[in-house]
Amino acid sequence: MNKPCLFASIFIMTILIGCENNQGKLFNNPNPEHTGIHFSNNITETDDLNILDYLYFYNGGGVAIGDINNDGQPDIFLSGNQVKNKLYLNKGDLKFEDITAEAGVEGNSTWNTGAVMGDVNGDGLLDIYVCAVVGINGFNGYNELYINNGDGTFEESASQYGLDFDSYSSTAAFLDYDLDGDLDIYLLNHAVHTQESYGKADLRLKRNFQTGDKLLRNDKGKFKDVSEQAGIYGGINGYGLGLAISDFNLDGYPDIYIGNDFHEDDYFYLNNADGTFTESLKKHFGHTTRFSMGNDVADINHDGRPDLMTLDMLPEDEKILKSSDGEAGIQVQKLQIERFGYHYQFTRNMLHLNQSNGAFTETALLSGVAATDWSWSTLFADYDQDGEQDIFISNGIPKRPNDLDYINFVSSDQIKNKISNTKLVDQQALEMMPAGEMHNYVFKGGKDLSFDDKSKEWTSMQKTVSGATAWGDLDNDGDLDIVTNNLNGAATLYINNTNGQHNYLKLKFNYTGSNPYGLGTKVYSYHDGGHLQYKELYTVRGFQASSEPIVHFGYGITENIDSVRIVWPNKTYQILTTIKTNQSLTISPQNPKPFNFNSLKPKTKPIFEKVENNLGIDFTHAEDGYIDFNRQKLIPYQISDRGPAVAIGDFNDDGKDDVFFGGSKYKSSKLFAQKDSVYVEFKIPLIAKDSIKEEVAALIADFDNNQKNDLLIGTGGADFFTEMKPLLDSYYLQKSDGFEKGQLPENFQNTSVLRANDFDNDGDLDLFVGKQSISNDFGKIPSSYLLENDNGIFRTKPNKVLEEIGMVTDAIWEDFDQDGIKDLIVVGEWMSPIFLKNQKGNLTKSNNSEPDLNGLWQRIIPFDIDADGDTDYLLGNWGTNSKFTASKEAPMKMYYGDFDKNGQTETITTTSKKGKYYPLEGLNELGGQMVSLRKKYNSYKAFGGKTIEEVLDGYKILKNQIRIVHNLKSGYLKNENGSFEFIPFENTLQVSPITAFLKFDFNSDGTEEVLVGGNYFGVKPFMGRMDSFSGALIKDENNVILGHELGLQMTHKSVRHLNIITLGEQTYLLITYNNEMAEVYQLNNKK
Amino acid sequence: MKKILAFWAVILLFSCDKEQPIVVSADDLHNSIDHITNIMIHDIFSPPVASRVYAYPNIAAYEIVAMADDNYVSLSNQARGLTTIPKPDSTKTINYQLAALIAHIDISRRLIFSEDKLTIYRDSLYSIWEAKNQKEFGNSKDYGIEVAEHIAAWMTNDNYNQTRTMPKFSVQTEDPSRWQPTPPAYMDGIEPHWNKIRPFVIDSASQFKPTPPPPFSMKKGTDFYNEVKEVYDISMDITKKGDDSEEIEIAQFWDCNPYVSVTRGHLMFATKKISPGAHWIGIAKIASKMTNSDFNKTVYAYTKTSIAIYDAFISCWDEKYRSNLIRPETLINEHIDENWKPVLQTPPFPEYTSGHSVVSGAAATALTDIFGDDFAFADDTEVAYGLPIRSFASFNQAADEAAISRMYGGIHYRTAVDIGVKQGRDLGKFVMDNLKMD
Secondary structure, eight states: OOHHHHHHHHHHHHHHHHTSSOTTSSEEOOOHHHHOOOOBBOOOOBTTBSTTTOTTTTSOOOEEEEOTTOSSSOEEEEOOSSSOOEEEEEOSTTOEEEOHHHHTOSOOOSSEEEEEEEOTTOSSSOEEEEEEBOSSTTOOOOOEEEEEOSSSOEEEOHHHHTOOOOSBEEEEEEEOTTOSSSOEEEEEEOOOOOSSSOOOGGGGGSOOTTTSOEEEEEETTEEEEOHHHHTOOOOTTOOEEEEEEEOTTOSSSOEEEEEEOTTSOOEEEEEOSSSOEEEOHHHHOSOEESSOOOEEEEOSSSSSSOEEEEOOOOOSSHHHHHTBOOOOOHHHHHIIIIITOOOOEESSOEEEEEOTTSOEEEOHHHHTOSOOSSEEEEEEEOTTOSSSOEEEEEEOEEEOTTBHHIIIIIHHHHHHHHHHHHSOOOHHHHHTSOEEOEEOEEEEEOSTTOEEEOHHHHSOOOEEOEEEEEEEOTTSSSSOEEEEEEBTSBOEEEEEOOTTSSEEEEEEEOOSTTOTTOTTOEEEEEETTTEEEEEEOOOBOBSSEEOOSOEEEEEETOOEEEEEEEEOTTSEEEEEEEEESSEEEEEOOOSOEEOOGGGGSOSSOOSEEEOTTGGGOOOBOOOOSOOHHHHSTTOSSOSTTOOOOEEEEOOSSSSSOEEEEOOOTTSOOEEEEEOSSSEEEEOOHHHHHOOSSEEEEEEEEOSSSSSSOEEEEEEEOSOSOTTOGGGSOEEEEEETTEEEEOOOOOOOSEEEEEEEEOTTOSSSOEEEEEEEEOTTOTTSOOOOEEEEEETTEEEEEOOHHHHTSOEEEEEEEEOTTOSSSOEEEEEEEEEOOEEEEEETTEEEEEOOBOSSOOEEOOEEEEEOTTOSSSOEEEEEOOOSSSSOOOOSSSOEEEEEEOTTOSSOOEEEEEEEETTEEEESSOHHHHHHHOHHHHHHOOSHHHHTTOOHHHHTTTSOOOGGGEEEEOOOOOEEEEEETTEEEEEEOOGGGOSSOEEEEEEEOTTOSSSOEEEEEEOBOOSOTTTOOBOOOOOEEEEETTEEEEGGGTTOOOTTSOEEEEEEEEETTEEEEEEEESSSBOEEEEEOOOO | OHHHHHHHHHHHHHHHOTTOOOOOOHHHHHHHHHHHHHHHHHHTOOHHHHHHHHHHHHHHHHHHHHHHOTTSOOOTTTSTTOOOOOOOOTTSOOOHHHHHHHHHHHHHHHHSSOHHHHHHHHHHHHHHHHHHOHHHHHHHHHHHHHHHHHHHHHHHTSSHHHHHTSOOOOOOTTSTTBOOOOTTTOOOOSOTTGGGSOOSSSSSTTTTOOOOOSOOOOSTTSHHHHHHHHHHHHHHHHHHHOTTSHHHHHHHHTOOOSOEEEEETTEEEEEOOOOHHHHHHHHHHHHHHHTTOOHHHHHHHHHHHHHHHHHHHHHHHHHHHHHOBOOHHHHIIIIIOTTOOOSSOOOSSOOSSOHHHHHHHHHHHHHHHHHOSSOOEEEOTTGGGTOOOEEESSHHHHHHHHHHHHHHTTSOOHHHHHHHHHHHHHHHHHHHHHOOOO
């Protein structure tokens, strides 16, 4: 068919099938009358079988797409829970024929679940494996294996293959984990264990037949359960719902990611290449989904590494969000982790990007895909064929059992007697739960980690309960179509109308022996001079489903692909060059050469390399147990965890710099002296004795001009309050006979930063003391101040601007107006960077920065990032990967005041959603502090969707009681002839708060770079854990290298300071973390 | 049509007759309190907070009764901080019992959350009363509300609002004896600052500070270990006997947990019951009805009982967050049987002393003071919650059973029960000795 003809026929076809609805959308949904697909997974609730008796009553059936008769047209198999399975033969033109009866695949089990296609016996014909739940609720049967006879009939042969499990199966996946050439199976089972008590995480160690997952090795057509010897968990608490196969660590052997519902951790099995796996979740993931559902794998950022998305159930809609049971409290989370041994889990979707150092970075909030309600299946594919991966997410639940009004106010009356007497809930009680039909989501992938919700533009937004989902090119027009298996409704076909507007390539494989479809094959596609796309052929994706066994790429308007590298499962490869787009190719191995997986690893030695003995600096910062949210229940983040302080300087008069670490509350500080080959801890009794304070800032300098270094320590911690002595900063003067305490003016607010400078030009070091907060009164503006040095004695120098400058976090003395005198720039939270011009020791505000630039600024450093000869200022902010959102048009607002007049101020943080402001916290949290709100809203429904103005209606709000943030992005103030414009960094630098900068010529190229560190954990569980920044080296505006490529291990740790230290002639990097051991790296500073 | 006309005629007749006196009976008060109890169940008040919701409305009503009836003595200058209520306008005819009930409802309205549920009830009563005798109703209402304002002003200063903003109980798992949140909801410790609530009669929250529990040790053979083991053994024994065993019936009967959370997969719900205090308020109602007590005596009985319960919670919670003792469920799961579940759901606060024991001891002492010892009664308080009627020979017998029920329920050790009920009785006696109400 030539192109015009193709277009014409597509045009006609579009008219033909597009007439039902959705004209002009990317996807249209032909109706069952047209397609012949009438399958509807109807479930019937009875008094003894419903959501109360079986926790996964609403999980739905399965769907598999594959060409069972090798006629080039993919067919569809749908499994039903209580209804019979259906097999539909694709007759072309989107007409399907129900051949279930002739094929003999309608199934015999009481309750079928996932359905997957795979060539189990390696005869080139797709077989069908249908999972079932058996042995509870009177469910009979077993997992059925339909072996394809090649003539439109199938033979159920599960027992012959050893696959007739009568357990609680969700789904299964095909993989050749031992690379012996045939397909093995991972069988995913689900627990029915009580969710009422967590139990210890090590419950997973004891295998249980019904609930435990199984790895089944294919021994010449007979599957053997090798789970135990292979290191696969199979306990009674594995609520397995998500299953992804991928060679995550790119060593040629497939690895496995398992998503577990409820409190059980997900499992990340790395293949040891010897027939065994090592579960390694905690080592590689900082946090995961909590109620893990389906998942999928694809390389979304073109780095050749498979990334992972896993789903949860966070609602997007404010009304649903505020009336659904939310995240656990911080103390319960601690209990789960510290006492029961689980990992950090949060209720929202996660997008885990695979980094070169093995640590995953999680960006769902930044990427805009975190909240898609009660989500089951996620499928990556390039639906619009623009060269970027898009996402389709199926969604919905017949009844919302986590509705807070139902839980608290409705259920009791309805269930009370029934439950205690008969253990049954009647239909009437179930009807009281709100319905949860929801449209499916589709996101268009963009560059820079962003996804754009196109549900409205691309689909009909029909409200359904869609579960298992699979893709395939049903109409053979090159683009990918989707089938969803729906509860109580006909299966939906999403027919893709891209139709050649963008170019594609479809690859099928004709691989060897027992794996003719070539599962496990990797494909690297390069176009437009180095634009990489990477895919791996695994069919089991999403949730309880398998997609067509093909690899599909989109190319936008590019017509020719530079090259395609195929890496076969047996670690050989071949390269195809100059391939035209818009075709389907079937590739067989042809003179493949051995593939060296080491070639995927970085070729150059990274700049940084961890020093094994840490140079003797054995310092582990340990936070005290204080939780800010226990006292100030509504504050947006903690202030007690900003330590430890670090200062470098010679302390023992030997001419070598030593290292001082501040202690956290009730823990003493530590000093390490530089010796010839290592650092050695030493104590100055006077300083070591002072262990009560939380030390967050420190300075080593000679303040009394006696040629001996003194020590100043800034104290914070926010635990001590009012005028408690441990809130005072410390000052130790070194005299000829040792240290003595110096005097400082009294101030009981929490210090954040100390910066020395002889601002009055009298020959001694004066000070700026930055204050971050006032204990128990978060939101109130503390008073920062200047201290004037008079022979080592400091006196406050009054300055009106500094007294009300804001919640300060950092400052620098910088001659920003180039008059030869150092001025002061101050940054902080809920404030703009503020420039203060120094005129003979008097600091006055200077307006040369962009207006409306309030941020949650953490750090500032001068750096000529645009290499134009003047100084720009890099600014660390909160980042955009959290539930905080802010822009100049829709700033984040925090209400501060004692609104209900109970003698204690509170803060209510609000963000804008579609132009309206809603509190981030729910009714329980707000009402716990402001009881009057419990009277105002006596149901969650009444509170849900209420704006902050409505919530606070009736309370007097003054203008100065609203704190503002316009911008959360880190970036830099670009110096344009002395006036400054803010330029945000790219998204990879917005994944976490930036908490440290260090300028140095790390690679010895003669120019300085800035090393950036970040991550911060002091937020409530509903905010998650901002642990995903691996650090970065900024060379210039356009040249940023992320930390995972630099040899650094900062991911999942919260950086506080970056320092250069020396030992002998060598320079080293010292990274100081909060609540973690400090690390020393050597610089491999060859150019 | 004729019938309808006749009906309206009757209505008209009644509404025209403005001189009909309004009679407020003890039953009106019982009904009102029952109604408030139901709203409290709906709104979910924890046991200590529930005791406050009962006490203030009763005192408001009682002060009006005492103002009008010489048989009763005002609580002003007896209940801490309470001053004499405003004197009524002698030129106006006031129905004091009506005013008392109106004040009772008004204070209750301020204390519960779901006001709409109470205002509907109130307005229907108001319209009946108004129809009967607009003037009498108007005068009584004005006075009732005036007194309610007085009581509310006093109530506002009891530190309740301030305690809302005080720190949460901090969980520290390093200390093995320290209380931890318990399954299934793992709720934060409830009301850690209830000892800062102003008591009515006792000198301070710590006045009846009990002896400490046995020193914590999970070494076999120690007193503490034996107590843990005893809870486990009793539980295993009675579970074997089955749901019909006397012990399990006793445990269920006295459960009085306002919020039992149930989780089945993603389905969650709560079964809600009255609180321990509410159960004893229910017994006060039974005794009042059995003795055919008039309105004033009934107000007196409710008030005295609810004052004892209120102070008992303050005393008990003072000890709970002093000893911060870990619950049997946590220790048994950790050391003896990881699958063990108590017969009753463990309530979300520290173990020592048993709240139900303290409150039952105090309430029984108050009721014995009012109605006498050996007052036999059939307790049908829990029938509405699907539980049977239990009969008792005396209030004290009921209190002893309530106390031991916590061991059968697997949520308390023996010391918490024995010492708890004594703590309650000592406190109750002090309250009786120091209150001059009749």
